[in-house]
Amino acid sequence: MISRSVADKMSAIVGKEWFLDTPEDLATYSYDAFLPEFNPNGVIIPGSTGEISEIMKIANQERIYITPRGAGTNICGGSVAKRGGLIMAFHRMNKILEIDPDNMCAVVQPGVVNADLQKEVARYSLMYPPDPASMFVSTIGGNVALNAGGPRGVKYGVTRDYLLGLEVVLPSGGVIRTGGKVLKSVSGYDLTRLMCGSEGTLGIITEITVRLVPLPPAKATLQAVFSDLDDAAKAVSAIIGSGIVPTTLELIDKVVLDVIGNYGGARFHKDTQGLLLIEVDGEDSLVAAQGERIEAFCRQRGAVEVERASTLEDAEKLWQARRTAFGAVASLRPNCIVEDATVPVKKLPAIIRTIVALADKYQLKIGVLAHAGDGNLHPLIMTDLRDKDEMDRVDHALEEMYEAAMAMGGTLSGEHGIGIAKNRFMNMEFNDSAIEIMLGIKKVFDPHVILNPGSFLSIYDQINEEKKWN
């Protein structure tokens, strides 16, 4: 709980209209794209770095929990107030401060929506490569906090790879700057990258400088349909191993395709067990040649059908199935858990077989959607959170899936984050020495553990002396 006097102080900093605490407001900010809900005690919407610094000084002194939140599209519970306190939102800090084509970079506030930045930089024939599925809603600040990936990651990497510099407000209220417009810097410890993916547990990101790349002049889009999912997975390895670096290499399995079909989306060849959606970009001639080679690879690996889009409209049609997938799947059962297992690319067929086997063993409906080109799987578990017995089976299946992924040299999260979704699995990937180092880093930035508590490393639970608060 937050005392009246603290609430008044906070409210005075941002102005009354930007401090929300009616029951309706609290309910609105009680959830993100992960399922469980947690009511905050208030929502604060600062307008500047200076205001955030003032807020943090009070929060640090009064031990008020602060959970920063972009658009709340994360699916790991990273932006909900697990232990109450304030949600900090960034609607007001949503300006593109500068697009600098000469230095191929842009400077933005954290609340800028990813797609808005994409659109603006395209006017300079530039591209900001990270393209999370949530890009029409999610913000650059949230993308940095979660180190968001996206379909273009196969060729272009993730948010981290385009970060040049940050301004960050520390829990103490201190403001630091890391990096800047320079393309190369090795001064001091790499705080820029340390902040990226730290899920709002180390500091508040208030300004971001991102690197841009030339907008590729052409692209080719292909859809290949396989009657054996294993063949599709093997085609992925073949393409990656061939020296072609596709922009995008998405895989969708039959479970998901059937749901999409019933939902009114595209229909597929009757023998379809798996679909690959592949894109390459670059110079015209190159793109055409690579498109042909990829088509040949797919046919050699047993593709039943390959379609190649020659216009942007045709390409959009091919994307329709992929874009419809989440909506379609969400319509089937009350809830859909989007998982994020990631393995070395070569292990893709093996982890898919594991997931299919687990669905069978635990009688669950699990579809598979994957950024297959970088080994990043999104098993979609269609379930009902109210069904205790089914949820127990989901838990068992998840645990076994992550154990299998770990045994294959995988990771707990390719791009969705840890949040509260995977706290309990952290010791599968990290030993005690590594966890201790991470807890130590947390305490350096946030000694009173006021930022996004309960998330990520369950820091709050692990630092015993802090348990007495509130």
Place this chain on the structure above:
Amino acid sequence: MISRSVADKMSAIVGKEWFLDTPEDLATYSYDAFLPEFNPNGVIIPGSTGEISEIMKIANQERIYITPRGAGTNICGGSVAKRGGLIMAFHRMNKILEIDPDNMCAVVQPGVVNADLQKEVARYSLMYPPDPASMFVSTIGGNVALNAGGPRGVKYGVTRDYLLGLEVVLPSGGVIRTGGKVLKSVSGYDLTRLMCGSEGTLGIITEITVRLVPLPPAKATLQAVFSDLDDAAKAVSAIIGSGIVPTTLELIDKVVLDVIGNYGGARFHKDTQGLLLIEVDGEDSLVAAQGERIEAFCRQRGAVEVERASTLEDAEKLWQARRTAFGAVASLRPNCIVEDATVPVKKLPAIIRTIVALADKYQLKIGVLAHAGDGNLHPLIMTDLRDKDEMDRVDHALEEMYEAAMAMGGTLSGEHGIGIAKNRFMNMEFNDSAIEIMLGIKKVFDPHVILNPGSFLSIYDQINEEKKWN
């Protein structure tokens, strides 16, 4: 000093022949490519992660300084024993453990020489992009510790961009693993990137997983000669701004070209004030087209002469001037200080003008060599360390140069590191809050400050309570 009993324990871990402490051995390890010399008390050459863990346990308990050292090619004094203690060298841990073409990665021990890895992966038509000038000598472990760059950085980025995972021995003796063969991971704080560029101050890197890319099938090499250095710098901005991403874009000024000419290397057009060496790589047709466009850009910006290499031999000839540069410059005066100022690309002409003006103001001989495509300059100060008056002028010039670079949004080091070379300038780039966070991180990893003391953040001097040791 190290007691006999500690030396005996250390020696027992690695075997007598791998613990060196004769005066000749100590002198051999007393310097790196930076100038000042510091004698260690001994040199220890471990053969395994297990041995390193044992060594660190003793070192941590007995407060023995350990300074890890790759090939000692760094030019910031990052691998010398500034306060005595042991140098840890990695000749024995020099194996390429695995090349995995399916997952496009390699796993190596820290002592593997960069060029050896390049050669081995090329047999699989793969490339490890980071190519520091020292690549025929320097090791991957050292490259990671310093986050080494290189001429290919314009297109391919730096060592950090190819790091997938690490095994690290902490000062406590604990062994942690970060990342692995997965291309995407957002589990926990990004310890992989935090280790990269930490200059041996946080832990001992004992295994490295690097990402590989397809070896580009073709390249084009161009040399453009300008009668005005400013025109050359502007041509750089024009090329970068055009949407072409060259692999390499090197600039050499007249001061350096004259030295190269006298040294017996290539001779240039009499009006030459600046030379650009430009390379593009990729598919055949693309490379040819980009080569033509770059030639046109250079001529439009006033190039007096442009040569385009059509064979690998011709390309090698064009590289000759660049490759000869360090040797030639080193022959001119007793010492050469290689600096590392880096600015946003657009500021390249401005920082070059600043350097020319400073050379004039302080009557110094300064040549300019630059990885111009990413704004990374290497001013070469030809000087004599024994001349106190001249060194004072060098110090003033450096300070003013870095102040100018900072005002342009630059950084203290693009790729060479901080070491002991730029400790004193850290507060130009970072405020007290940022420095405090860095010191805090250091203490989390290395609470007794035994790793590479005196380097990087002058951590030792700033943590007062530790000053009583030894």
